Amino acid sequence: MIKATDEKCTNMTISLTVEVLTSSGCSRCQRAKALAKEVIAELDDDRLQYREIYVVEEIDYAVGLGLLSAPAIALNGELVFPYLPSALKLRKAILERLE
């Protein structure tokens, strides 16, 4: 019984939300969205979730992250890439957090 609860807790902790912070009139934002979706699809892991954040609509959250420009990518509420990363770097950062 205890083991089952523990397993459930562990699974909950290692789920990861990839948040792409975007803005209008930002061509690189489209690239950031496509990149995040591609990497998530490649990894094909149920623990991964994708979320788009339109900065102007969630300005409090964006400021709380320390965001200064768009696009940017946050992983579980941490601003890991305040710029458009390469696919390699994004994949590595996601995998590190899922381990």
Next chain:
Amino acid sequence: MIRIGEAATVSGISTDTLRYYEKIELITNVQRNDIGVRLYSDKDLSRLRFIKRAQKMRFSLNEIGQLLEFRENPQAARSRVQKLARNKLEETVHHLEELTRLRDELHLLTNLCRASDQGCPILDGLAGNDEPR
């Protein structure tokens, strides 16, 4: 002793405000000459400097009135002054946090606006624009 015009120049407080301070008793016992003209003493000017400093520290006129009373008897008023100053400090910290937040928001929004190749996201956000992002 100087007249109100000179007191206004020296203190940087307008004559209307000086009269108002007298009316609400921030400045009391301002002397008058034979024909009723106000005459400000060094002590009055010192009080005015104190009021101005306190205003810069964002004390309200009501609070400044209390501070001036405390000033007359500093030893007896020590704990009350500390309490008033502590409250003001807490207010200031809160205000500073709000200002910092506002600064960060504006910083972000101006960066987004600068980087945008069509229009400005700030205006889009206000207008509730549904165009592709």
